[in-house]
Amino acid sequence: MGTIIKSVQAFQVTWVENEPPGRRTAIVRVTTQDGLVGYGEASPMLGGEHSLGIVRDFAGSLAGLDALDQAVICDRLLHKYVKLGPEGAVTGALAALDIALWDIKGKYFDLPIYKLLGGAWRTELPFYSSVGRNAGRTVDETVRAVEERLKSERPAAVKIRLDGDRTRQDHDIPGDIAKAKAVRKLVGDDFSLAFDANNQYSVGGAIRVGRALEELGYIWFEEPVQHYNVRAMGEVAQRLDITVSAAEQSYTMQAVVDMINAGVRMVQPDIIKMGGITGLMQCAAICFAHGVELVPHQTQPTIAHAANLHLLATLMHNTKPAEFSDPSTRMHVAFANPPIPENGMFKVPSGPGLGLVVHDGELQRRRS
Template structure:
């Protein structure tokens, strides 16, 4: 099937003018079938959408969507001088997801079938709860208990969400919050802690050892993401699983984390190559005996793509991320993936399996065209 049109647009989560924006791409084929993809919504995803519109779309029109890997590798290397990490890999991710969606519709199969089949159709989720640095112990405990009661997750992750330009602002306070949530939820409930790059190596060792004593199951991004060697050293010095990779945008970057000593990697499907990128990450993680637990906060297209990919992993050991605000864009998608008894249900319809309200999509869309 030849690609006939590429459209890039932002989508406002709330009514126009009232909310943040997602960043979507639409890849259309000859017979009117189309696939939808998503890139990172940071700063509205505008940079990646402009790269697609300016530097990628014209090279895809007229090409066969089944030549996806060749086409996207060519575009990655064409745009190499733009970084390429982040903006370019996010653009590739959006196009890759859209092409998988289109191929599934073309072949009348769900994406997970095209990837080799699903090991499970119900994927447990963990509740990812932000605001740890800015709020009190009492607020954190109350909110954690509410999330567990309403979402019934398999685990809960506390996120600091602090100022990334400052280190070690309130180590004692962070430990006190981790202790309070552990006490409130009991010794057996699985807990994780995301430092959001907030510590020096020494402070991370101190916090990590406290988390070990409290029975937390992983310690996410304790150090700045670019301090790969120090993150590896921390991972080797602690018993708790140290994870990283949310700000890692290439397969080579994931390899560097693993070789440094990190035993759980967390690249994001909409930041580093889409479904194809994460399938490559899973291969290298499996070869090294490392866990792959992708970062994921996107509630619609990127999230659904993540579910299809994760369902294909035989020995997947961590739940799927369910972040704050996951219900955003529900009014646009008729069947957004919501947790049911702490699980996401893998759709079986062709492509990604998403259905949307065309009128609502049009009303909330803001086109991003070539400059």
């Protein structure tokens, strides 16, 4: 029993005319000898080209292998390319491959991925609206941006992202706190809010902002200090009462464990950065063993989003809503059923594999 890999293709997709390479989507398509096709997606940093280059390097070696052996295939490739990091490009490449192979596995058995992972605790998931680019907005502009998302999406929670210059540490703490206060006033005392600093504070600055967020009733404080300073992240987490989250920029299970051991109690690895569905399921087991919340980071609207929903559906302790980042419909042209919110919820796709119906001709036409 099995389904043999025929080819692996890695390419960028350009969605709008003259789109720069860094805005394109990194796609991996795996085709089997019996005609099954699986789709995966790599991290979009710089258009994912660095990860696609690695996929192109190993693509030929996968022909003739059983697509159902996805864990063995990905582990072998991780250790083949381990000296390149392994964090970043390598794990992004393997995440895309892993998702594509899970897509094939689901189609082979004619089951949605969540069934193959052990079943869903729920097939409709609440989400939070992740509202970005607020470092460059005034207080009033930030409030208006949040207000627009509340009206159009009906989220269960809202996260304010700064998305500022990480080299300008503690640049405008009073202004950041003012934005947090204004958004709290907009939504009322009982609505769930989170604040993403995007690594812009010193330890002292993070504690100052974190105390203000505690007073305002925010439920988590995301990446207050530089992600690579694990000790500092842990210090902030242990000194504040508000839940401090991190690890969206952790690319291996070991890096996530380091963050947990430092004192972080909510981790946010990204399905297209650290090992795909297999990697996040391993993280789920680690988090369950350590009593830590797993709230995956997720910004992509189609393939990665569908994969993330399948994973979230299987988590018994799914403590926070799914992330819905700044919305974009530019990729919908290539999908008959892109994941979109309905009545404040995302439905987990129920079709085989990822459950996405892909217009492959559109992907081919827009291939870069």
